Amino acid sequence: MISGKRLSKEFYTRDVLDVAPELPGKYMVIRLPDGIFGRFQVIEVEAYRGAEDKACHACKGRTPRTEIMFHKGGRLYVYLVYGMYWMLNVVTGEENIPQAVLIRGVENYSGPGRITKSFGIDRSFYGEDLDISERIWFEDTGARPVFKTGPRIGIDYSGEFWKTRPWRYYI
DNA sequence: TCAGTGATTAGG
DNA sequence: CTAATCACTGAG
Numbered sequence: 001m002i003s004g005k006r007l008s009k010e011f012y013t014r015d016v017l018d019v020a021p022e023l024p025g026k027y028m029v030i031r032l033p034d035g036i037f038g039r040f041q042v043i044e045v046e047a048y049r050g051a052e053d054k055a056c057h058a059c060k061g062r063t064p065r066t067e068i069m070f071h072k073g074g075r076l077y078v079y080l081v082y083g084m085y086w087m088l089n090v091v092t093g094e095e096n097i098p099q100a101v102l103i104r105g106v107e108n109y110s111g112p113g114r115i116t117k118s119f120g121i122d123r124s125f126y127g128e129d130l131d132i133s134e135r136i137w138f139e140d141t142g143a144r145p146v147f148k149t150g151p152r153i154g155i156d157y158s159g160e161f162w163k164t165r166p167w168r169y170y171i
Numbered sequence: 172t173c174a175g176t177g178a179t180t181a182g183g
Numbered sequence: 184c185t186a187a188t189c190a191c192t193g194a195g
Contacts, residue, residue, distance in 0.1 A: 002184065048190075052187070055190070056190090057190080060180080060181095063179080063180070064179085065178085065180085066188085078178095078188095079174030079179085079190090080177075080178055080179085081178090081190065082175075082177080082189060082190055082192085083175075083177035083178065083189085084176055084177080084191075084192080085191050085192075087190060087191085089190085097195055100190095102173095102190055111191070111192070113172060113191045113192060114191090114192080151191070152190070153191090154189085154190050154191070155190060157188085157189085158190095172185100172195090173190105173193105173194090173195095174192105174193100174194095175192095175193100176193105177186105177188105177189105178188105179188085179189095180186100180187090180189105180191100181185105181186095181188105182185085182186095182189085183184080183185080
């Protein structure tokens with residue numbers, strides 16, 4: 001069994017473009033619906049960076065939904081899209097700098113909507129503190145895998161510049 | 172390629 | 184109140 005050390009506030013309280021590339025290879029630990037804990041290596045993520053990023057929900061300003069992104073890093077931003085799929089995001093950066101990393105894929109599970117459906121992640125995880133949560137956190141095992149980058153998925157509406165930023169990171 | 176599905180948001 | 188939008192998925 002691979003063991004690791006829980007990532008602390010300091011890890012998340014950095015610019016999203018520093019945090020996101022370091023997440024692939026980390027482990028997501030979560031208490032599954034049956035009560036058993038699962039550990040899954042993070043495979044694919046995307047960075048959403050602040051008010052100027054037209055693909056980031058926070059570019060529309062501070063609303064009840066995006067509120068948590070304005071907090072210090074280390075919290076979860078969870079929202080429903082297309083009326084069916086919960087998206088799991090990790091808030092990063094300093095207070096009032098709205099950023100988040102979308103978890104697109106973990107070991108054996110591809111697709112952000114499939115992950116949350118499989119693991120029972122829903123609205124109740126909104127704002128969860130990764131430092132102290134007893135049902136979800138991330139761990140570092142020391143692995144530093146080689147990763148690739150590419151444009152983010154599903155944000156064609158954001159315009160030529162933002163939709164071509166290579167802010168998707170995957171193993 | 173395309174419909175399903177409902178919270179969120181801006182606007183009247 | 185109305186209506187548009189949507190960081191997706193599975194079927195065909």
